[in-house]
Amino acid sequence: MIAPPRIWWRPLGRYERRWFIIAFVWCLFLTAMMPLWFFLGRQNVPVTTYRVDAATFQEKVTSFVEQYQVDTLNGIPVVEVPPGGEAYLQAKQWQWYPVLKLKKGETYRLHVSSLDVLHGFSIQPLNMNFMVVPGYDYVLTITPTTSGEYAIVCNEFCGIGHHIMIGKILVTE
Amino acid sequence: MAVTAIPHPGEQAKFRTCTATGLKVDLAAERLIIANAVAAVVFLLIGGIAALLISLTRWQAIHLLSPVWFYRLVTAHGFDMLVAWIVFFEVAGLYFGGAIMLNARLVQPKLAWLAFVLMVVGAVLVNVVVLMGKADVMFTAYVPLKAHPLFYLGVILFAVGALVALLIFFATLVVAKVEGRYEGSLPLVVYGLAAAAIIATYTLLSGALSFVPAFFWSLGIIEYYNPAYYRNLFWSFGHPAQQINLAAMVAIWYGLAAITVGAVPLNEKLSRLAFILYILFINLGSAHHLLVDPGPGFAWKVTNTSYAMYLAVLGSLIHAFSIPAAVEVALRRRGHTRGLFEWLRRAPWREPGFSALVVSMFVFGWIGGVTGVTIGTEQINMLAHNTLRVPGHFHATVVGGTTLAFMGFTYYVIPLIFRREVKFKKLAIWQPYVYGLGMALVAVGFVAAGIQGVSRRHWDITFAQAPFQTPVPGTVYLALAVFGIGALIAIVGGIMYMVVVLASVFTGKRVEPKQTTLVVEPPPALGYLSEKEEHNPKLQPRGTWVLVVAFLMFFAAYYLSNWWLLGRLWVVR
Ligand code: HEM
Ligand SMILES: [Cu+2]
Numbered sequence: 104m105i106a107p108p109r110i111w112w113r114p115l116g117r118y119e120r121r122w123f124i125i126a127f128v129w130c131l132f133l134t135a136m137m138p139l140w141f142f143l144g145r146q147n148v149p150v151t152t153y154r155v156d157a158a159t160f161q162e163k164v165t166s167f168v169e170q171y172q173v174d175t176l177n178g179i180p181v182v183e184v185p186p187g188g189e190a191y192l193q194a195k196q197w198q199w200y201p202v203l204k205l206k207k208g209e210t211y212r213l214h215v216s217s218l219d220v221l222h223g224f225s226i227q228p229l230n231m232n233f234m235v236v237p238g239y240d241y242v243l244t245i246t247p248t249t250s251g252e253y254a255i256v257c258n259e260f261c262g263i264g265h266h267i268m269i270g271k272i273l274v275t276e
Numbered sequence: 277m278a279v280t281a282i283p284h285p286g287e288q289a290k291f292r293t294c295t296a297t298g299l300k301v302d303l304a305a306e307r308l309i310i311a312n313a314v315a316a317v318v319f320l321l322i323g324g325i326a327a328l329l330i331s332l333t334r335w336q337a338i339h340l341l342s343p344v345w346f347y348r349l350v351t352a353h354g355f356d357m358l359v360a361w362i363v364f365f366e367v368a369g370l371y372f373g374g375a376i377m378l379n380a381r382l383v384q385p386k387l388a389w390l391a392f393v394l395m396v397v398g399a400v401l402v403n404v405v406v407l408m409g410k411a412d413v414m415f416t417a418y419v420p421l422k423a424h425p426l427f428y429l430g431v432i433l434f435a436v437g438a439l440v441a442l443l444i445f446f447a448t449l450v451v452a453k454v455e456g457r458y459e460g461s462l463p464l465v466v467y468g469l470a471a472a473a474i475i476a477t478y479t480l481l482s483g484a485l486s487f488v489p490a491f492f493w494s495l496g497i498i499e500y501y502n503p504a505y506y507r508n509l510f511w512s513f514g515h516p517a518q519q520i521n522l523a524a525m526v527a528i529w530y531g532l533a534a535i536t537v538g539a540v541p542l543n544e545k546l547s548r549l550a551f552i553l554y555i556l557f558i559n560l561g562s563a564h565h566l567l568v569d570p571g572p573g574f575a576w577k578v579t580n581t582s583y584a585m586y587l588a589v590l591g592s593l594i595h596a597f598s599i600p601a602a603v604e605v606a607l608r609r610r611g612h613t614r615g616l617f618e619w620l621r622r623a624p625w626r627e628p629g630f631s632a633l634v635v636s637m638f639v640f641g642w643i644g645g646v647t648g649v650t651i652g653t654e655q656i657n658m659l660a661h662n663t664l665r666v667p668g669h670f671h672a673t674v675v676g677g678t679t680l681a682f683m684g685f686t687y688y689v690i691p692l693i694f695r696r697e698v699k700f701k702k703l704a705i706w707q708p709y710v711y712g713l714g715m716a717l718v719a720v721g722f723v724a725a726g727i728q729g730v731s732r733r734h735w736d737i738t739f740a741q742a743p744f745q746t747p748v749p750g751t752v753y754l755a756l757a758v759f760g761i762g763a764l765i766a767i768v769g770g771i772m773y774m775v776v777v778l779a780s781v782f783t784g785k786r787v788e789p790k791q792t793t794l795v796v797e798p799p800p801a802l803g804y805l806s807e808k809e810e811h812n813p814k815l816q817p818r819g820t821w822v823l824v825v826a827f828l829m830f831f832a833a834y835y836l837s838n839w840w841l842l843g844r845l846w847v848v849r
Binding site: 127140227233237243254257261 | 657
């Protein structure tokens with residue numbers, strides 16, 4: 104609290120210097136981890152994005168559903184995506200549409216967008232989370248490595264019905 | 277603590293001399309500090325009531341509120357706490373640091389009152405609109421979720437008021453220098469506050485950039501507001517705003533360490549460098565909120581989220597050593613030199629400013645800092661975005677850290693500025709521990725639930741009314757119960773604070789304080805270390821060294837285990 108002496112640029116003490124170096128090295132390590140994982144890791148944040156308006160996206164979803172629908176679940180179409188194919192998932196207040204059926208070990212290009220406000224795409228209980236922004240088609244190139252039933256929870260507040268917004272992804276062996 | 281006052285011929289302001297510190301106190305500044313501090317505490321109270329109700333809702337076993345009221349009160353809680361309480365208190369802190377600690381006068385007190393009125397009107401407007409149900413949009417108000425225009429207007433008025441207060445602070449610093457009110461460099465606490473104020477300036481400008489168009493958009497004057505641009509602009513305000521809190525909190529840590537144990541920074545150069553790192557790099561943090569957004573690319577996200585090589589984190593790591601080391605050396609100079617930790621055992625644990633400092637540093641660093649750096653890692657963010665890990669992180673930083681530091685500081689402002697005796701000292705002695713324990717449990721419970729995927733801002737994890745359900749494991753209920761119990765304990769701690777502050781301010785005995793500490797004897801004023809002391813092996817901060825190394829090991833373990841968790845996800849690119 105006291106005003107410092109005029110000359111306050113004195114050399115660091117022994118422990119201070121040591122800590123400063125260790126802390127700096129730790130920061131470098133933290134920095135290096137991200138590019139390292141980018142090249143070597145298998146889970147990276149997708150970057151492919153297209154601008155899209157709501158009407159166009161909705162059309163794509165509709166024709167996708169017409170083409171590949173195999174079933175319905177609680178009134179929502181279940182769509183089996185051809186392995187390696189393009190899948191579409193539409194978010195709007197307060198529904199994910201349609202239910203997707205995928206095969207374990209196959210890679211898909213999953214297009215996600217919203218017709219109205221922001222939503223959050225959260226696969227549970229896997230716990231993998233992405234933002235869904237209206238006007239943007241976010242392409243997740245995704246390979247399920249486990250099979251089973253997964254929920255898509257909306258985890259960005261999207262209005263009063265936010266907590267009923269849940270969808271499904273079915274992954275078969 | 278005293279900076280020698282230099283008489284100035286053209287003196288207009290009226291001063292009194294503080295009986296405890298010898299500082300000259302500008303009476304106009306004093307009244308403004310009181311007004312802003314009272315407003316801060318009022319909003320803390322409103323936000324605290326909301327906290328109780330939303331906590332009893334998220335504690336799934338109780339699930340108190342209806343969905344509408346849950347979302348409404350989360351909106352109010354976010355604004356009243358993060359914006360109103362914190363910023364009012366920071367304005368009070370700036371006037372204190374700018375005028376009183378420098379023996380200077382506050383320039384333009386009339387304008388400062390205008391700033392105060394703008395902030396009050398803005399904050400009240402936001403609360404009224406939210407509670408009337410016209411703005412169920414969360415305090416983030418992501419476009420295109422629309423609120424009533426008065427909501428945006430309220431935020432804008434508040435921000436303009438805060439900007440004016442900042443300008444007054446800068447002008448006060450300049451005038452103090454020109455009028456020769458203090459000698460030498462700025463004291464470190466004021467230096468830290470100035471760093472906070474510099475960050476605040478560009479933060480508030482970004483705030484205006486995001487909210488002014490949103491206001492016109494809600495009026496229908498602007499047709500379309502790109503939601504991705506809004507998010508970027510909003511977080512250029514929302515995230516650096518947290519760094520204001522950080523810089524202000526660190527400044528107050530240095531202050532509390534000085535008041536309670538007479539600590540002097542071991543190396544001013546290093547501490548000041550750390551503040552400069554904040555100013556330079558911390559504004560990049562807005563990317564933390566956009567890591568899994570469509571749009572920005574890998575390089576942009578990584579550069580920004582890491583504050584260009586984690587240099588702002590480096591700033592925090594420096595303080596994490598410097599402050600405890602300063603405390604340790606101060607206590608060692610008083611003869612507590614045995615072993616590694618005698619100084620810790622002999623520390624003034626009953627002095628609320630000291631316990632607030634220690635608990636605040638612990639919760640901030642060990643829980644808040646570690647979880648924050650981890651979830652702010654680009655790829656790991658896929659595991660954490662919008663889960664309860666995020667509120668878990670910031671209830672450790674801005675709530676367990678900043679708020680507790682501010683609370684601890686209030687106990688010293690009451691006698692020095694309000695000139696009232698602190699009542700219920702027993703409560704004040706226990707308050708930092710109760711509040712800190714509760715907040716630590718809140719943070720840990722939230723993080724544990726979030727790691728299991730529980731979403732933030734969510735009314736019903738069972739999806740009882742939805743077309744599909746998803747099984748909720750028992751461990752999620754357990755985590756939410758830990759959070760709930762912690763919330764109740766923290767709220768008790770909050771009530772203790774309110775009782776002490778309100779009782780002292782309104783019914784405390786008027787005093788001219790004789791000393792700066794509340795419970796223990798004031799520390800001897802030893803001044804800066806001499807050359808000989810600096811090389812005395814008994815005065816080296818060896819205990820702190822052990823503590824920070826343990827901290828780093830914990831940090832590394834948590835950080836690396838998250839990479840391991842990430843490796844178990846589906847393959848995605
Ligand atoms: C006893 C003290 C407190 C308790 C029990 C508490 C509890 C909570 C709860 C339950 C939530 C909602 C979490 C969710 O569902 O997403 C929340 C959100 C939040 N809290 Fe607190 N809180 C407390 C104090 C504070 C303080 C002092 C601050 C700020 C300085 C603060 C800032 C926030 C913010 C910014 C949010 C996020 C709101 C949003 O998601 O829009 N809280 N808090
Ligand atoms: Cu939602």
